[in-house]
Structure formats: C-alpha cells, structure tokens
Amino acid sequence: MNLENVLVDLKENIGIVTVNRPNKLNALNKKTIDELHLAFKKLNEDSNVKVIIVTGSGEKAFVAGADIAEFSNFDIEEGTELSRKGHEILFSYVQNLETPVIAAVNGFALGGGLELAMAAHFRVASSNAKMGLPEVSLGVIPGYGGTQRLPQLVGKGKAMEMIMSASMISAEEAKEWGLVNYVVEQAELLPLCEKLAKKISQNSSVAISAAIKAVNANYTNCVNGYSVEIENFGLSFGTDDFKEGTTAFLEKRKPNFD
Ligand code: COA
Secondary structure, eight states, X not given: OOOSSEEEEEETTEEEEEEOOGGGTTOBOHHHHHHHHHHHHHHHHOTTOOEEEEEESSSSEEEOOBOHHHHTTOOHHHHHHHHHHHIIIIIHHHHTOSSOEEEEEOSXXXXXXXXXXXXXXXXXXXXXXXXXXOGGGGTOOOOSSHHHHHHXXXXXXXXXXXXXXXXXXXXXXXXXXXXXXXXXXXXHHHHHHHHHHXXXXXXXXXXXXXXXXXHHHTTSTTOOHHHHHXXXXXXXXXXXXXXXXXXXXXXXXXXXXX
C-alpha cells in the first residue's frame, strides 16, 4: 500500500499500523485519517491478519491529537463535517472492526490520539506515555468519540475531570483507572502487544468478531446488548470454528481454526 503518513507492516498474522508524522508528533490531519481508514480496511479484509496493532512513529508520541493547524480556520459546518467523517471512517470504524485492534500507546496520546487509542479494543502503554483530552484548552470539545468512550472506560467523574481540566495523566494513572491494561518500558511495548496478539490469534476469529459485536452493543444507544449477545451466541453454533473448537476439546487436542 502506497501511503504517505501511515506505515503498514505484517508480522506473520499480525498487522501493524504506524502513524508516521513524527515531526508533527503524529498529529491526525485529514490525509492521515483517510490513510488510516485504508490501512485498517485492507488489513481487515485480509483473512491472514488475525490482530491489528496501532502505534505511533518515534519515541515521543502515539498521536498528539487532531492537526490543530489544519482546523484552526474551520467554521461550524466544516467542524461538524470533520467530526462526522472522522467518526465514520476511523473512530467508529475501528471500534466496530471485525479484526481485534490493540493500541500500543508509545508516548503522548492527546485529543484525537487518545480517542484513537480508545476506539481500539484495548490499550497497552509505555511508561513514558501521557494521556489527555486537552480540547477545552483550545475552545473546542473532543470530537472523535472522547466524550463517550472516556466515561465508558474510566467512569463519568474521572472523565469529566480529565475533559474539564484538559490535563494529562501518566501511564501508571491510566492503568489504575482502567484506561490501559498494561504499562511496560518502551522497548517492551511492541513485544508485549505482539505476545498478546499471538495469544488472541490462536482463538476463533469468527467467534472473536461476534464477541466484539456483542460487547460493543452495550455501548450503542437503542440497541439491547443482551439481545445482540443472544443472536451472536446462537449464530456461533452454525460456524465451522464452533465445530472445530468443541470437537478439539472433546478429542483432547488443540483446535485448528485456519
Ligand atoms: N496539531 C498540529 N501540530 C502539532 C500537534 C497537533 N495536535 N501536536 C504537536 N504538533 C507539532 C508542533 O506544532 C510542532 O511542530 P513544529 O516543529 O513545526 O512547530 C511539533 O509537532 C512538535 O511539537 P512541540 O509542541 O514542539 O513538542 P513539545 O515536546 O514541546 O510538546 C506537546 C509536546 C504534545 C505537549 C505539544 O505538542 C502539544 O500540546 N500538542 C497539542 C496537543 C493537543 O492539544 N491536542 C489536541 C488537539 S484537538
């Protein structure tokens, strides 16, 4: 794939997406958002790819937010469209992707950067990472899902404080608050994410996609998550992976889901 601001690598059955604008701390301009969409879409369509890891280029930043220089002159209509399109092609898109996505937060994850990490299915951080939603310090609010996903992950009170104060929290605080699952030294970040990805990739990807759908349903307005779970639980019984998984258990062997 010929992209300018996004690198895509394959390591066995793990896709690695790297936001690559280190001189701008990997800030998300429109082009980068378009390219991230293409990268996630391509990897999701590749049946060999079982897990996707998203990270930032360099040692300083995961993503330091939406590109402030690009939107500083926008009017109400352009601002609305920026947010609407971003939700559609990147943030909701990643949250609802069939392939599991792990965010490897390797430094600043601010504004749209933290929102991208929160759209991923879970997060691992390096010890130098700093996370926050500084939008109100710029006179705007989080526009890529931050007002919804942050309270879901850390609770309403902590989310309100982070959003209102515009301040950053450390990786350790983020772990304590449930925003990230693990904190490791930067050199250990990708190896740990790859280890987690490997473990995930041994399970049924059909079942994992259905589980993502059911878990997400709990966070979707007007959708009864329990009904979505019942439906997807039932559908699992019609899959080859279900036959293989249960047969392997009964035959006391490891399943082969390929
Ligand atoms: N949008 C556009 N450019 C950004 C950016 C963003 N969100 N974040 C960083 N950059 C650019 C800087 O303008 C600078 O570019 P320049 O060298 O051409 O001037 C470059 O990235 C390096 O950033 P700099 O601010 O010099 O690094 P720092 O180490 O002094 O500070 C931060 C790091 C993350 C604290 C600081 O860059 C920052 O506050 N960024 C904005 C965070 C933000 O508000 N994000 C939410 C946007 S809605």
